[in-house]
Amino acid sequence: MFLQGKRALVTGSTSGIGLAIARALHGEGAEVILNGFGDEREIATLREELGDAAHYGADLTDVAAVEAMMADAGAIDILVNNAGVQHVSPVEDFPVDKWNLIIALNLTAAFHTTRLAVPGMKAKGWGRIINTASAHSKVASPFKSAYNASKHGIAGFTKTIALELAEHGVTANCISPGYVWTPLIEGQIPDTMKARGLSREEVINDVLLVKQATKKFVQPEEVGALAAFLCRDEAQNVNGANWSVDGGWTAE
Template sequence: MSLKSRTAIVTGSTSGIGLAVARAFAREGANVVINGFGDAAAIEAERAGIEKEFGVKAVYSSADMSKGPEIRAMVADAEKTFGAVDVLVNNAGIQHVAPIEEFPPEKWELIIAINLMAAFHAMAAVIPGMKARKWGRIISTASAHSKVASPFKSAYVSAKHGIDGLTKTAALELATFGVTVNCISPGYVWTPLVEKQIPDTMAARGLTREQVINDVLLTAQPTKQFVTVDEVAALACFLCTDAAAQITGANLSMDGGWTAA
């Protein structure tokens, strides 16, 4: 599989899943647009590292995923720079946990904006070019929470269910244009963010590291193993191959059996 001469935008890609996906695409020869917040020097090091390691062009967009005009401008800039956007990965996301009656409305709106509205704006911007070229891949990072709910995550669960619906609708609209639209639904993924939560949880609950991992974080995942960012990236790469041309409108679980029941 080669993405040589293709261009991919991966939102929320300065760390974690998004960065792993961007690097995997670059390894396959794609030019990449990375996006997200973080330390400017660290982001530049990642961007330059991708170019040096894989011999592709990598650019950084600071577009705010809560602002539709900035998202659409990011796509326009990428099309101007590279001539086309062939692959879009909607990965940016945030979380907040609170009971519905205590959920801050501004937090709700921000989660919906970044986790769901951003995907709509990015898709609307890339679709005309993909339709014209009769080829494209749109992949969104959903979640096990696109299929099942958990308490106190009303905005996140609603947004991820929305990603599932948006994916299906776009897949039907683009079915005859050579453009596939799918989402990947991981369970708990081992990222620096998850790792950093462990000591605080150990202290708060009086548990060992192993108890936090198995009885708190992985309680819903029958395999008792984290999904890795590289596993998610590998599936994203597969969805870009010719072998996956008839996979569209799919919500692909990668959750260690969480949603099997």
């Protein structure tokens, strides 16, 4: 229970990767604060599971909502910027509102939560900032212009804050999963089918898993375990890194 006494805010944590990270941090003793949308009864169950965890349904694309959430949550020791959204479309047809949403949620929201969490971390001389990036922070795929741009951006943002905070006992790292079987991935299959003229099985086998050498989806719990490791004191010199959890995808 090496995170006893630490407080962790995980955005986008009512399902998928974020929930797995929240569970992993709670399992090591952290007080977890959830953020995200979902069914109220399901969220109530998650809160109970995670030790009566606080929950904020703040819309992270709304700066005022982010500021209100961070002010109410108080000092944060561990910040996990995980919330994200995806849309698949050729660039000439890419809806402008979808571009703006993806950049706002996947990238700009992380800037706002980070800028508001950092003063408290500096004051304590300890902090961990973990950003969920993607294999698409390192390589690109067609029809995902906004997502690729946002994830390349979060990788660069992470490196910058890692350098800024290195002498304050605060580290910043990315985790870049390949395809993890989450609602986000499942939800993009129909769009990819339409964009590429493929069947569901062809999208899974010939698009999603084609570059993952293991030919297996990453499990959310694997990402959670890595996030927990990055919070250990033994990881104090792991800083500014972009950790691949992609079955070998970006090894090529």
